[in-house]
Amino acid sequence: MKSAFHPSDLVSVQARPSRLWTQSMSWLLFIAGIALYAQFSIARHKENPEDRVVPSVHQLAAGVKSSILEPAEEDDPLDPGAGLYQRLRHSMLWKDTASSGRRFFVALALLVPAILLGLHMAVFPYAGALFLRFVLFFDKIVALSLLPILFIIFGIEEWSKIMLMVIGVAPTLILDTCNNARAVHREQIVKAFTLKSGSFDIAYRVVLRQILPQIINSVRLNLKPLALFLFAGEMIAATDGLAYRIAIMRRHMGMDIILPYLLWVALLLFAVDAFLRFANRRLHPWYQPL
Amino acid sequence: MVSAALAARPQLDPIPALAPVPRRTEIALRNVSVLYPCGRGDSKTVLSGIDLEIAAGEFVVVLGETGCGKSTLLRLILGEDSPTAGSVQVDGKPVTRIDARCGYVPQKYSLFPDRTVMGNVMYGPENARSGILGRWRPSFWRYRRELRDEAGQYLGRMGLRPQDLTKYPHQLSGGMQQRVAIAQALLMRPPVLLMDEAFSALDPSTRSRLQEQIHSVWLESRPTILFVTHNTQEALLLGTRLILLGRHLDDRSQRSNILLDMENPLSRLPFARRAQSPELHRIQEQVKQIAFAASSMDGTEDPAEFANPESDSQ
Known part of the structure; x- marks a missing residue:
């Protein structure tokens, strides 16, 4: 029978975490990393709205968009009327x-x-x-x-x-x-x-x-x-x-x-x-x- | 002390024997010695001056304590090791490398883990039939279908169920794995079958069943079997002939030789009666005494190898 979680289980070799605990803990560091980045970015952008070292979510989204939909600087620009496939293909x-x-x-x-x-x-x-x-x-x-x-x-x-x-x-x-x-x-x-x-x-x-x-x-x-x-x-x-x-x-x-x-x-x-x-x-x- | 023990070699009440039939020599070792280098120019003599002839259809059990050279003897016949001196012949031809004249059932790792039971058993006959390129011919596929039926029957006789045939070795018990390994070797119909402590990792009841099966297979097709074990009772139950290997002390280099080579008196009894025979225990004790006498001469005072009831019980 599974017993309830006890804090001492965290350092117990014999602990048997449930599936829910295992799944939740495996995502914890990802969430913590994203939260830390967001906080750091917000703090820097309060001081300097044009900061490029820790880009904001908007800046990142714009960067991703230009990467996947626009050609590289060294390539010829695409026809403004080009479709999504063309844009992706030449991105x-x-x-x-x-x-x-x-x-x-x-x-x-x-x-x-x-x-x-x-x-x-x-x-x-x-x-x-x-x-x-x-x-x-x-x-x-x-x-x-x-x-x-x-x-x-x-x-x-x-x-x-x-x-x-x-x-x-x-x-x-x-x-x-x-x-x-x-x-x-x-x-x-x-x-x-x-x-x-x-x-x-x-x-x-x-x-x-x-x-x-x-x-x-x-x-x-x-x-x-x-x-x-x-x-x-x-x-x-x-x-x-x-x-x-x-x-x-x-x-x-x-x-x-x-x-x-x-x-x-x-x-x-x-x-x-x-x-x-x-x-x-x-x-x-x-x-x-x- | 050894001579006294040898003089008391096991004997049963005389049983009228059939007239001896001259048989072809299947395995012959002539004055075979094996030395292993053991660093700084020294060498260890494992076997010394072994002379041995085994006739076709014999079931020979080689007994001896750990390290006495039983497996070395088997590897010489297999072609995996070469003698330092002397010669080894199987089927009248010298053994220079491992080939298909001998079937082989080791104690462990006897099956290919990446093949199913059926794949393991069919591996040898498929190789014997055709090379890689020949496997694309329709005739090979016909042969494969026939072989599958034959292999299925063979495995059925060894006690495997149809649903076991598609399993991988890791999904089988130790006893089942050894059954498949025996079937794998026997389906090639080798003139000689070499079994290296093939049952020693099994529990007593599985071991007992497999002993019965290997004996019935031997009775049916009479291959020459060389069975290596350190279990005296197993040797007495299975073999028609017992060979006891033991060490001598000679110039501080231990070497083994044949201490005892005798017909197994119990082999005249039906297999089912051997385990109940009152002679079994007596002969077992005598064989142990001979082995112990030799090992005491060597200065190996501890007779645990032969006296250990766990290593010697069914």
Whole structure:
């Protein structure tokens, strides 16, 4: 039987909060953050109605509206009679999201070989012997320090930014996949051999299938580093993209654009993470995380 | 002390035996030794000078205390380990790597967690039938349907219900998982089945049911079974032949050898009568004494491994 809430439950390991309490508490910090911001903004706007550092709700709404309905400054203005779809399609936010998204997903696709390399390093001893030490060393190189080299090799166009993301995240993914693949119980591999499996059967139909949920979780954990490298690249050399826009707006103190962009990026990453989590659960109902 | 114990090896009243039929040697180990490096140039001898021949259709149980090399012996036959000296042959051919000549049922992690019961059981025969590319042919799909029926029947005989066939291993009890693992291995019809403490993680009643099932499977199709256990009672109930491995002390390096290799007198009785046989307890005690005598010679004073009623009870 559930007992009533007692303040001492807040620091009790054995507390069992009800669903209502859990839901309410999970939103508490969001509400507190918004309230704090609103109060701070109101206070600043009382002193200076033109304050741009902590924009008011009206300023933020105007910023969001111009982001999603108007083209970027560097683009041609739209025909005043353009419809909503046209406005959305040519908006600054859409343009930046599409550019950053393209870079992000191309980099994500290029990380697939890294995952396979990690798998091969774990399953095939000679591949492990060849690559492991090098990858361990490469993992310690600060990826951002490679940016000038990448600019020299790939120019300041798209590929330098994409390669920065790939180089920044690949070693972690390789090593994580390798560790996960090595953790597959030896009995499974022995058993598979006794069931007429070949080496590639073992690699792809036994080990990879078993570690796929962990690989997806590993990708989920690496979404933020991936976005971090994307932002670094875009802030240094780009003509569009979410980070490029934030960097431009910083010069103009355009917090009314920066804050919505910041929340939009967080929302996009959250959506990708949620999609991967959902896909993982649906595709691997057998997976029992520790 | 050992010789005295060996002299008192278990014997039953003579039972008229059938005329011996010469049988093909299925597994042969000749002068096999295994050394493991243990740092700073030292090595530990696990098995030393093992000579062993197992005929086709025998149900051999390898007994011994923890660390005496039972599992090492099994891994040698499986091809997972190589002997430091000597040779291992299965089906007349040397064992150099793990292959499908031997079926394998380990104590744990015996099923692929990402496949259903049916998927696990069909995995081997599908591999045997065709490579990855061949699986797109219509003939493979026909074969798969037939195989599904056969696997279903096999699993039914092992006591699984139709609704269990679509479950994943984590949804099954330990006993059910081992039943599936045995079916998975047997459906490949391997000439040799190796079982490494396959029932030791199970509760006594499940263990007892599985012992009966594995015995009836053995009676039906007579594969050669090598069953590793540290449970003397289990060994006496199942095996036609008992092999007791134990350690000797030699130049501070412990090594194991065969202390006892005998036909199981109880194997002449029907399975259902073995557990009730008054001889069971007597032979069990004698086997323990032999093992204890050897381990006392080693300086291993504690006979707990064999005397522990929990590790040795059904």
